[in-house]
Amino acid sequence: MVVAPALIPKRSGERIKTNRRDAVTLARLHRAGELTGVWVPDVVHEAVRDLVRARETAGDDLRRKRQQLLSFLLRHGRIYEGGGHWTLAHRRWLARQSFEHMAQQIVFQEKIDAIEDAAQRLRRLDEQLRTIVPTWSMARVVEAYQAMRGASFLVAVIFAAEIGDVRRFDTPPQLMAFLGLVPGERSTGDTVRRSSLTLAGNRRARRALVEAAWTYRYPARVSEALRLRLEGLPKAVRDIAWKAQIRLCTRYRRLNAAGKKPPVVVAAIAREMAAFLWAIGREVAPS
Secondary structure (H helix, E strand, C coil), X not given: CCECHHHCCCCCCCCCCCXXXXXXXXXXXXXXXXXXXXXXXXXHHHHHHHHHHHHHHHHHHHHHHHHHHHHHHHHCCCCCCCCCCCCHHHHHHHHCCCCCCHHHHHHHHHHHHHHHHHHHHHHHHHHHHHHHHHHCCCHHHHHHHCCCCCCXXXXXXXXXXXXXXXXXXXXXXXXXXXXXXXXXXXCECCECCEEEECCCCCHHHHHHHHHHHHHHHCCCCCCHHHHHHHCCXXXXXXXXXXXXXXXXXXXXXXXXXXXXXXXXXXXXXXXXXXXXXXXXXXXXXXX
16 A cells, blocks of 8 residues: 555654654554555556646647747737737748848747747657557547537546546545645634635646636537537436536536636546546546
8 A cells, every 4th residue: 555645644843753652653553444545557557647737838848838939929019919829820920021130030040940940849659649549448438528518529638638537536525636726624613614625635637627617607508519419329428527517517507607716627527527527437437
């Protein structure tokens, strides 16, 4: 059994630490059921998780390089007003930019080349993920997760790689707490004090769910892309996904109408989305 060191109960007054005392303490805590076990991934799962995290690093690197270029243009008064950035029209606008001094033109071109290199790296990692995931033991679970609205291939892979088999959680609240999507609380007596989210969990899976939760601000419907992902999935999984879409879309509108701030609403949707993903993970087991 592997236990979480940060969750081992400790006495504040302990000033002596030896191997013998530690062993006796661990034995007593284990007998009392006070130790929290840690799930240990196998070699293949850890390899896929490394690839997923490498893809995340590549995405962050691309965003930083794009922001650096935009900041450079803003510093020289070059502001694009034709809509969103990094569209085809925006790239054509970038190609028309020129600077009087040769040094500035070199800096501009170097930043453009760096963005293109980072984009190619990101595309290569995406292709590798789509090639390797079908041979993974969690491939069926990843396909089932994509029945949820907002759970694209990347979101499903991130959630499966970071969380593993959700059947290790007995209840959805345990998964919510593991993701750090539950509010903190400091209550005593009749006083109940709840604070912001604990954020004490896997930040990568939490961020993927929060990004996916934004899709529930639109009315419930099955788009063409979602319909293609639903093909071949068990009926129980499709029923859970549709029930989740109806509930979460309704809940988003109700919380928004109540005057809640958008980040608070999205966090609540992401918390419930984790519960529905837990239900889907109980229906489809890894191969």
